Amino acid sequence: MSRLLIAMLSFVLFPISAAAACGGRDDPCALPNGNYHMAVPEVTQPRGIVMHLHGGGGRGRGLLNSDLAREALARGYVFVAPDGDQPTRRFKRDWSVRGKNLDYDRQDFGFLPDVMADVRARTGLDGGTVLLAGFSRGGSFVWDMACQMPDFADAYAPLAGTFWDDLPTGCAAPVRLFHSHGWNDRTVPLEGRSFGGGAVVQGDVWASLKILRETNGCDARQPERNSFEDDLWFRHWSDCAAGDIRLMLHKGGHGAPQGWATRVMDWFEGKGLDAEG
Template sequence: MPKPRHSLTWLLLLLPLLAGAAGPARACGPDTDCLVGSRSYRIRLPPLPPDGARVGAILLAHGYRDTAANIMADADIAAAVSALGLALIAPQSDGPRWNLPGQPGGPRPGIDEMAAMDRLVADVIARFPVNPARIMASGFSAGGMLAWNLACRRADLFAGFAPLSGTFWNPLPEDCPSGPATVLHTHGTEDPTVPLHGRAIRDTSQGDVFEVIRRYATWGGFGAPVERRAEGPDCSRRTNPAGRVLQLCLRPGGHDLRAIDLVRAWRDLAAIQGW
C-alpha cells in the first residue's frame, strides 16, 4: 500500500507560533469561525478516542456563493462524517468564490488560495487533535474546482482528494508541479451546473471532466482504466507505479452535494492507503 507523502517540515516550524496564539481562539468550532489571519474556517470534531489519538479529517470546500456555516449546518454531512470518526473542516472563501486560475474575470490579485490552505492546515493541527497524515481534501462544485487545484499544486499536503461535481477552469493545466496524487472524482451524469463536458460562463468555460481525467492520467503515469461497479455509481480506476489512484465515479442525478459520495470517497481512500 502507498504511504502518504506529506512534507511536514513547514508545519513543524509553524506549530509553535500557532499554538501560542491558539489559546482563547480554541473555542471556535462548528458554530464559530476559527480565524487564520484574514481568513477563517469552521470545524466539528467527532467523539475523540479515549487513548488521546489524533483523528482523521475531511476538508470540505463550499460551492459558489455558499459558506462554511452552511456546510456545517448540513445535518446529513455532519452525521456521515462523525459516523466515520472524522473531523469535518469547512474553509471559507474570500468573497463569493475560490480564487482560481481561469475563473470568470480572471483571478483576483492578492488572494493566494494555496498559501491560505497551507496556513489553515497548520492552524488546524496546532489547535485540534487532527492527524496531519489523514486529511482528505474535498469540495463541491466550485469547491470541487479548489480540490482539483489542490491536487495539482499541494499533493503532499493531503492524503488524497475527492472533487465532487467540480473541474478546472479552461485552459486546463499542462502539468501539476507537486506530483501526481490520489484523486477520487464523483460527478452526476445529468449535472446542468457543471456538466461533464463543461459549459461557457462569461469570458471563460469549465473544463471537460473526461479531458481532465485523460490529461491527469497521461501526465501522472496512470495505467488503463479498470471498471468497478459500486453501489450507485459506475467507477473507473487507474493506478500509477507509485500506487496513486485516479478514479472517476459517475452517478445518476444532477448537481447536489450528497453525503454518500463523501463517505464512499473516504472509504476508498482509506482502503487505498491501508488504514
C-alpha cells in the first residue's frame, strides 16, 4: 500500500472533529500570536496530546501526514502541529531557540502554552498525557522546553536538534526525554557547528545530555546499559533519581530512522523500548 494511500486512510478513519472546527491542512486554528494545525482521533475520549514542532523553514500542516501523526491518531491522541513564525529572521518559520546572538519576533515559551490551552478548549480534553516532539530546530526547542518549562509535557522527544550555545548551566526539573540523532548528520552534527565566524553555535549533544543527567540525578556518567538493534544504537539512563533519558543513534543523516515514530510512542506509553532496544 502506498504512503499516500495510507495517509488518506488515516484521515478517513480519524477526521478532524466538528468540535475542533479548525486545524486541517488549509484551515489552521488561529490565535493572536500564531497558528496551529490539529487532527483529532475518532474516539470517545482522547488519551492525550502529541505536539510536533517542524524544522526550520517547515510548516505545521506538512506534519499532518507524518508517521508520528498516524501513530498518535491510531493510539487515540490528539495530534497538534504549530507553525513557527519569526518573520524577520532567515527562517521565517522558525522557533525561538535559546542561544547567544539570537533575537526573535515571537517567544515560543508563551506561544506553545497558548496553543495547548486552545487545543484543550476546542476538544474538551482536560487531562491525558502530553508528548512534545520536534525535528531539527524544532528538536532544539523541545530541549529548551524540557529544560525551562519541564511541566509543559509528560515526555519530550527531540530529533536531530539539541541546545544551542551558550548552553544552559542547569535545568528546572527532571524530565523524561528520548533523543534521536543520525551518526552521519552534517546539518546538525552530534558535536554541533558554528556560523558567522562563531557568532552562532549549535550545541553539543553530549554536553546537552550531561546537563540533563545532572538535572535528573543520574549518579553515573555512563548509562546503566547500552543495546543494539540492527542499525540502531541505544544508551539507557533509566536508573536516575528522577526522569528517564534515552539516546538512539542511527547510521543516517539529518532525519529520522525507519520506525522512529513507533519507537517514540512505545517509549512514551511505557512499553517496547526496553524489550526491543
